[in-house]
Amino acid sequence: MVQLYNNGAYLLNGTEIIEDNSEANAKLATKLGANVISKDEAATGTIAYGILEKHNTSGNMDKLKIKFDKLTSHDITFVGIIQTARASGLEKFPVPYVLTNCHNSLCAVGGTINEDDHMFGLTSAKKYGGIYVPPHQAVIHQYAREMLAGGGKMILGSDSHTRYGALGTMAMGEGGPELVKQLLSKTYDINMPKVVGVYLTGKPQKGVGPQDVALAIIGEVFANGYVNNKVMEFVGDGVANLSADFRIGIDVMTTETTCLSSIWKTDDTIKEFYEIHGRKEEYKELNPAHITYYDGMIYVDLSKIKPMIAMPFHPSNTYTIEELNANLMDILADCEKKALVSLGGAVDFKLRDKVRNGKLYVEQGIIAGCAGGGFENICEASDILNGASIGSDEFTLSVYPASTPIYMELVKNGCVAKLMGAGAIVKTAFCGPCFGAGDTPSHNAFSIRHSTRNFPNREGSKLQNGQISSVALMDARSIAATAANKGYLTAATDIDVEFTNPKYFFDQTIYENRVFDSKGVADSSVEIKFGPNIKDWPEMPGLTDNLLIKVVSEIHDPVTTTDELIPSGETSSYRSNPIGLAEFTLSRKDPEYVGKAKAVQAAEMARRENKSLQEALPEIDVIINKIKDNYSDVNNINTGIGSVIFAVKPGDGSAREQAASCQRVLGGWANIANEYATKRYRSNLINWGMLPFIIAKEELPFQNGDYLFIPEIKKAVEEKQSEMKAYVVGNSLKEFTLKLGELTDDERTIILKGCLINFYKG
Structure with missing residues (x-):
C-alpha cells in the first residue's frame, strides 16, 4: 500500500526508481552510460528546486531568501x-x-x-x-x-x-x-529543504477517496519524521489516474505529515482545472528532470489503498476501516489507553460504549472545509445517499461546500437535493468544524469528519469543563456510506453505488458580485475601522545580558499541538486582542499556567520600573541572592525575569502565531524542548523574541517550579554560540547545557531586540 525507501532515490524519466544504495552506481551506469550525473546535480532536477530557485533572492541555493x-x-x-x-x-x-x-x-x-x-x-x-x-x-x-x-x-x-x-x-x-x-x-x-518523492502508481478502487490515500501516507510518515520540514513532490504514472479534486484532497493533508510544502507534476487535468476557472494562462506543465535525485521516496500503490479511518486524537492514528471493524474492541481499548496521555486523565473517555450489536455507532458526520468540501467529494457523497435516509436517531450529517461557486453548482446539478432528501443539512462555506467552532457534538459523542485534524478539542468540547467528544477522520464517501447505514461505521467500498461524475461549471460572477478587489491600488485616505476588541500589541522588552526564568509548565506528552498551547474554537474570537487572548494560554492542557506566568511577570514589570522585586514576587529574593554567590554583578538592569515552558516536542498542527505570542504577552522568554515539531512553530517563537532552546533527550535537570539562570545569554546570541551553560537555582547552582540550534543573522537580531515589531522599528 505505502512503502518508504530507507535511502534517497533516483528517478529516471519520471518512471523508474533506483534506490541510493551500494548497487545504485552500477544500475545508473547501465541505464545512462556516459550520461550519468552527480547526485548534487540530479538533486537540482526536482520540480521544487526549480521553483525555489526562481523565487530565491540570495544567490545561494543553500541559504534561501524567498x-x-x-x-x-x-x-x-x-x-x-x-x-x-x-x-x-x-x-x-x-x-x-x-x-x-x-x-x-x-x-x-x-x-x-x-x-x-x-x-x-x-x-x-x-x-x-x-x-x-x-x-x-x-x-x-x-x-x-x-x-x-x-x-x-x-x-x-x-x-x-x-x-x-x-x-x-x-x-x-x-x-x-x-x-x-x-x-x-x-x-x-530557510536552508534549502530536502525533497522527498511520492511516487504514485495504479488507480484507486471505486469508493476510495483522497482522504483515504492521505491518511494511509500520514500513518506511515508522521511518527518517524520521514518528511519533517521537507518538501513532498508527487510524481509517477498514478498521478494521471487522479482528478484535480482528488489530487487537491491528498495535497491539503500533507500538512499533517509535518512537511514544509508540497508540489505535484502537472498535466492536462490541471490545465483543464485552470480553464474551468477562467485562468488558463496560469497553467504551467511541471515535471522532474530526466535524472532526478530525491532525499527519500514514498511509493504508493493507489490500487491497494482501502477506506481509512484516523482514530482520536491524531491524523496519524490510522487503521483501515476493515481492520477496525475486524478488531473493534481491541482497537477501541487501545485508543482509550492513548487518550489517557492526550487528555491527562481529566475526563473519563470511552469509545467501547459505542459498540452496538458488534458494530461501531457514531453520532455525527461532517464533510467540510478545505479537505472535505470539494465538488467531487460532495457529489459522490450525494450519490451514495441518493434515496437513502440517515435515520431519526442520534446520528446527524452536515455538509459544508468549500465555496459558494461549488455550492451553487451542487444546487444546480441536484446534489444538494439528494443530500437534504436523505436528512443531511447543507451549510455555507465555513472552517468551524475543523477547529472546534461549529457542530460540536454532545458529551462523549463520536464524530466522523472529512476535515483536516482530530486533535483533542478540535471538535469544540471543553476538557476543563469536564466535556469531551472526539473525532475520527474519514473520507466523504465512507462518511456518506455510514450515514446511509444510519450511523453504523461502513466503508464506501462495501456498498453498491453508481457514481454520476457530473461536470463542474465555475461561475465567477459570484465572486465578481461580492468580493472586493482593489486590483493592487491602495487608497491611503481610507480610515481603518477598529472594533473595541482590536488592541495593539503590548511593549516587548529586548533581551537582557542574563536571564532568570521560572519553569511554569512541564509537558511530557510525546507531541504538544498548538491547539494545546492556545486553544482554537471559541477562543479564536479573541485573537485580535493579544492580552485578552493570552488568558486562554494552555487552558486546556495546564490551567494553572496563566496564573503562574503572571506572577513571574509581575517581578519583570517591577524590574523594568525599578521597583521592589520582593514586593512583586516574594520568593525572588532568595533566588537572586543564591545567584549572586557566584555572579555578584547580577542586578535589575542586566538580568531579565520571565517564564519558560518545557515540552518534549511542541508545535504540531496549526501555524497560529498566538501559540507563541500569548506566552510572550504573559512574560515568556523561552521554550525548552527536546525538539520542535514544526519549523513554523519555532519561527513563531523567534519572531516573538523567544529563545527556542533545545535540551538533550535525557533526564531533565529541572522540574516545574524551578528557576533557571542563564548568564551572558545576550552575548551568546550575539556571538552565534550554538550552546550555552545554564543553572538550576536551588541550594546551589546546578549546571546543565542548552542549545539554540541554527539561527539566521536576522533571527538573532529579532531575539536581541525582543520581537519582530522592535526589529523593524530599529
Missing part, C-alpha cells in the same frame, strides 16, 4: 498580521494579499467582535490595496485554488493547510510574522 508571489490570510490571523505590519511601517501591500473570512464567520461569540474584525479586513484591503472575501463566500484555501494559484508560483498563507501543490503552486503555511516580513518586502529565510 519572496512569494501572493499572500493569503483569514479572519483569525489577518488582524494581528496587519497590526504588526502597521506598527512596523506598512504603507501598501507589495503583492496580492487576500483576506478571507471563513473562521469567525458565524459571529456567534463575543457580541460584535467577529464582524468588527471583518470590517477591519475590508477597510485594510481598501487602504493597503488588497482583496477581501466576505464571510460564507469561500474557505481560505478553496478561494486560493480557484483564484490565486498558478503554475510555478509560490504562495504564503497564515494557515498551516496552505497547500496548492496539486495545481503546480508551492505554498507554505506559516505564523503571521512571516507574512509581515513579506508585506514589508523582506524575505522568508
Whole structure:
C-alpha cells in the first residue's frame, strides 16, 4: 500500500526508481552510460528546486531568501498580521494579499467582535490595496485554488493547510510574522529543504477517496519524521489516474505529515482545472528532470489503498476501516489507553460504549472545509445517499461546500437535493468544524469528519469543563456510506453505488458580485475601522545580558499541538486582542499556567520600573541572592525575569502565531524542548523574541517550579554560540547545557531586540 525507501532515490524519466544504495552506481551506469550525473546535480532536477530557485533572492541555493508571489490570510490571523505590519511601517501591500473570512464567520461569540474584525479586513484591503472575501463566500484555501494559484508560483498563507501543490503552486503555511516580513518586502529565510518523492502508481478502487490515500501516507510518515520540514513532490504514472479534486484532497493533508510544502507534476487535468476557472494562462506543465535525485521516496500503490479511518486524537492514528471493524474492541481499548496521555486523565473517555450489536455507532458526520468540501467529494457523497435516509436517531450529517461557486453548482446539478432528501443539512462555506467552532457534538459523542485534524478539542468540547467528544477522520464517501447505514461505521467500498461524475461549471460572477478587489491600488485616505476588541500589541522588552526564568509548565506528552498551547474554537474570537487572548494560554492542557506566568511577570514589570522585586514576587529574593554567590554583578538592569515552558516536542498542527505570542504577552522568554515539531512553530517563537532552546533527550535537570539562570545569554546570541551553560537555582547552582540550534543573522537580531515589531522599528 505505502512503502518508504530507507535511502534517497533516483528517478529516471519520471518512471523508474533506483534506490541510493551500494548497487545504485552500477544500475545508473547501465541505464545512462556516459550520461550519468552527480547526485548534487540530479538533486537540482526536482520540480521544487526549480521553483525555489526562481523565487530565491540570495544567490545561494543553500541559504534561501524567498519572496512569494501572493499572500493569503483569514479572519483569525489577518488582524494581528496587519497590526504588526502597521506598527512596523506598512504603507501598501507589495503583492496580492487576500483576506478571507471563513473562521469567525458565524459571529456567534463575543457580541460584535467577529464582524468588527471583518470590517477591519475590508477597510485594510481598501487602504493597503488588497482583496477581501466576505464571510460564507469561500474557505481560505478553496478561494486560493480557484483564484490565486498558478503554475510555478509560490504562495504564503497564515494557515498551516496552505497547500496548492496539486495545481503546480508551492505554498507554505506559516505564523503571521512571516507574512509581515513579506508585506514589508523582506524575505522568508530557510536552508534549502530536502525533497522527498511520492511516487504514485495504479488507480484507486471505486469508493476510495483522497482522504483515504492521505491518511494511509500520514500513518506511515508522521511518527518517524520521514518528511519533517521537507518538501513532498508527487510524481509517477498514478498521478494521471487522479482528478484535480482528488489530487487537491491528498495535497491539503500533507500538512499533517509535518512537511514544509508540497508540489505535484502537472498535466492536462490541471490545465483543464485552470480553464474551468477562467485562468488558463496560469497553467504551467511541471515535471522532474530526466535524472532526478530525491532525499527519500514514498511509493504508493493507489490500487491497494482501502477506506481509512484516523482514530482520536491524531491524523496519524490510522487503521483501515476493515481492520477496525475486524478488531473493534481491541482497537477501541487501545485508543482509550492513548487518550489517557492526550487528555491527562481529566475526563473519563470511552469509545467501547459505542459498540452496538458488534458494530461501531457514531453520532455525527461532517464533510467540510478545505479537505472535505470539494465538488467531487460532495457529489459522490450525494450519490451514495441518493434515496437513502440517515435515520431519526442520534446520528446527524452536515455538509459544508468549500465555496459558494461549488455550492451553487451542487444546487444546480441536484446534489444538494439528494443530500437534504436523505436528512443531511447543507451549510455555507465555513472552517468551524475543523477547529472546534461549529457542530460540536454532545458529551462523549463520536464524530466522523472529512476535515483536516482530530486533535483533542478540535471538535469544540471543553476538557476543563469536564466535556469531551472526539473525532475520527474519514473520507466523504465512507462518511456518506455510514450515514446511509444510519450511523453504523461502513466503508464506501462495501456498498453498491453508481457514481454520476457530473461536470463542474465555475461561475465567477459570484465572486465578481461580492468580493472586493482593489486590483493592487491602495487608497491611503481610507480610515481603518477598529472594533473595541482590536488592541495593539503590548511593549516587548529586548533581551537582557542574563536571564532568570521560572519553569511554569512541564509537558511530557510525546507531541504538544498548538491547539494545546492556545486553544482554537471559541477562543479564536479573541485573537485580535493579544492580552485578552493570552488568558486562554494552555487552558486546556495546564490551567494553572496563566496564573503562574503572571506572577513571574509581575517581578519583570517591577524590574523594568525599578521597583521592589520582593514586593512583586516574594520568593525572588532568595533566588537572586543564591545567584549572586557566584555572579555578584547580577542586578535589575542586566538580568531579565520571565517564564519558560518545557515540552518534549511542541508545535504540531496549526501555524497560529498566538501559540507563541500569548506566552510572550504573559512574560515568556523561552521554550525548552527536546525538539520542535514544526519549523513554523519555532519561527513563531523567534519572531516573538523567544529563545527556542533545545535540551538533550535525557533526564531533565529541572522540574516545574524551578528557576533557571542563564548568564551572558545576550552575548551568546550575539556571538552565534550554538550552546550555552545554564543553572538550576536551588541550594546551589546546578549546571546543565542548552542549545539554540541554527539561527539566521536576522533571527538573532529579532531575539536581541525582543520581537519582530522592535526589529523593524530599529
